[in-house]
Amino acid sequence: MKHWKIWLIVVGIIAYVFLIEPNILTIERLTFSEEPSAKIAFFADIHIWTKKPIHTHLLERLVEEGVDLILFGGDVLSPYTDMEYMRSYFSELARIAPVFAVYGNWEESETEVMEKIYEELGINVVHTRSAVIQIADKKLGLTGTPSHHYFSWTRFLPEDNYDLKILMVHAPNLLEEHMDILDMYDLVLAGHTHGGQFYIPWLTETILKTSRGFSGDFFRGHYDTNETEIYVTRGVGGWFPGRLASPPEIVFIEF
Template sequence: MKKMKNNNKSKRIIIITILILLAVFGGITVWGNLTVGTTRYKITLERLPVAFEGYKIAQIADLHNSEFGEDNSKTIKILKEENPDIIVITGDLVDSNHMDIDIAIKFIQQAVKISPCYYVTGNHEAWIGDIYYELEEQLLDAGVTVLRDEVITISNDKDSIQLIGLDDPDFSDQAPYLQESMLEAKLYNMNLKDGFKILLSHRPEFFGVYVKNDIDLVLSGHAHGGQFRIPFIGGVIAPNQGFFPKYDAGEYHEANTTMIVSRGIGNSIIPVRINNRPEVVIVQLYSQ
């Protein structure tokens, strides 16, 4: 009889423990979907010009019309507190499945008051058809520099860097087997100069192309952090990379190229993230 009571007590303890763990996991998951955080990277790049030592870049990726706070006040607060030298938006500002240009533009109108903003398209901009041109016009009116397969120079004192923006390949052809060569041709035709180069490109899966073109720093998104992240393993699934993607989030290095992949802020097809909090990325550059 005593043994049976002990067994029942042990079962109750196990059940209560499981329920507590599920409640904690559920609470963390809800918190991780309703809040946006900041992830900071200090990147050392040998070819960085002296005048850009400590240069701070804020990256917004995959907003997907999401809102954290009224009119994205929480995300804007992060940007104000960080006070970056520039803000870059690396695609999927809007979402083709639930279009709302107003959310994107209200966010942008606040962001441009903090720092100069630079924007490249993502696949969702390609998927909204002619509506994209309305979005682009409003971005330009707000003072955003839209980079569609082009390169500009950013100067700081006597030094300068090249800032390159690639249009999402879905604007040209959605066949995956053609997109890598298309991006390679675009970069080749830009006749990039020697010197420090930052590339804004929505697609991290083409890291090999960026390495081949001797890009110093790539800022990308698209993978949504793998949507569900398993500790010590990483993301589970990402667009155009499938299960257990190679480039899901974080910092990657090859040859002279460093790539930062943002987990992004919003969601699209899959509405829930697990162990994958939305993020504003802050990258600070150093030469040594």
């Protein structure tokens, strides 16, 4: 009994890591106009296994914000995805606003399956290609790709006047080696890293940078480089349970 306080702390930490933090939806906001008239939501790495509270929080926040467009940065799948629930969830997303998506690394072996599902749901896939999207009085240029490995296959935006140019890349690995491409855009959006998912400053980033999946200078959060802003989201879900100092997030972009 004399160690009950220690056990209470341990149980509390476990509950926080596996039950509480994974369902805390945090908000990041980026603004690209003094008088914005269009709002975009961006999230990634939802890794759907089965229904979770965070999924409902996300849908509710999208409705509350009144977004004009939803960008999904890839990794909808997980080791044991409930495909029917995944279809139902993305159908709900598409009812809120038009959805544009890229494939994540978890979809690389299932692109034909996901292409069919997204087509049935009316979700636009910008896999190595660009799209010009009109939102009210604003003209958005969007290019999507799973990672820098696909840049040689990608059809980038034609030269034109846009109110905002976005490059959506699932994995931010080694983007710093392609600054000529990044400089073509106002904003680069990425995911994949989960912000470490279990984040200890310096240590998590150092360990993950030694792995093939997380190499590069852009790891989590906001970066400024020349004329381009880069945001690497912590994502919404995880391919393994739990989060620590890296809560789920959604990014709202106004322009």
